[in-house]
Amino acid sequence: MEKIEYRVENVVGSMDINVPLDLRETYKRLLKLQSEMKDELSRKEGGGVTDWPFLVRHEPKQFPGLILKVRYKVRASSLIFNSGKLVITGAKNEDALNKAGRVIVDLLKRCDIKIEKTSPVEVQNIVASASLDKIVNLEKVATRGRYNVFYEPEIFPGLIYKMREPKVVLLVFKSGKVVCTGAKSRDDISQALDKIDLTIQEYDSYVPEEELPSF
Numbered sequence: 001m002e003k004i005e006y007r008v009e010n011v012v013g014s015m016d017i018n019v020p021l022d023l024r025e026t027y028k029r030l031l032k033l034q035s036e037m038k039d040e041l042s043r044k045e046g047g048g049v050t051d052w053p054f055l056v057r058h059e060p061k062q063f064p065g066l067i068l069k070v071r072y073k074v075r076a077s078s079l080i081f082n083s084g085k086l087v088i089t090g091a092k093n094e095d096a097l098n099k100a101g102r103v104i105v106d107l108l109k110r111c112d113i114k115i116e117k118t119s120p121v122e123v124q125n126i127v128a129s130a131s132l133d134k135i136v137n138l139e140k141v142a143t144r145g146r147y148n149v150f151y152e153p154e155i156f157p158g159l160i161y162k163m164r165e166p167k168v169v170l171l172v173f174k175s176g177k178v179v180c181t182g183a184k185s186r187d188d189i190s191q192a193l194d195k196i197d198l199t200i201q202e203y204d205s206y207v208p209e210e211e212l213p214s215f
Helices: 023-044 094-110 138-148 186-202
Strands: 006-016 053-058 066-070 074-081 085-091 122-132 159-163 168-172 176-182
Touching: 006 094, 006 186, 023 053, 023 066, 023 094, 066 094, 074 094, 085 094, 094 138, 094 159, 094 176, 122 186, 168 186, 176 186
Parallel strands: none
Antiparallel strands: 006 085, 006 122, 053 066, 066 074, 074 085, 122 176, 159 168, 168 176
């Protein structure tokens, strides 16, 4: 059976720098470093740099962590907590996720935070999109899928399919577009797409071409 092609949209990971943080002080140091790095990059580029190398926010009344958005070397965002735990999101692949982890640790070290050993970056969620290249009768899938399915077209146009193995959630649309979330590996994505394709076939829920409206 031919594998269904997919595109990774987002890779989310976590890591631990094993150092408790004073987030208010860390925020102040990052703001100072932000200006210093912009000036440094601008000098290297002959004054042509206008973008910030990273953005940082800390609003403890709204969110308990610090939000860091990296805009140089790699594009990714991180939630940093006072425990020293980090959540990294926005990477397009696993390599970019690991690179983002290294860049963020380097920024914290440049703020005089004594980091000796970090945990490896662990993938928590890979979000991918794909197309089944066929029109799907979502009502049929919802009827046959029962407990694994949530489908309320008045609320959301897609069908939510909770798969047990691999443990992922699939959003299936009438057009055949699919979004897979919750995967821990690319194998999970491939398996999930193959299984949902077979499931829709078993439910006889692909709309035959001869039943499609002609224009």
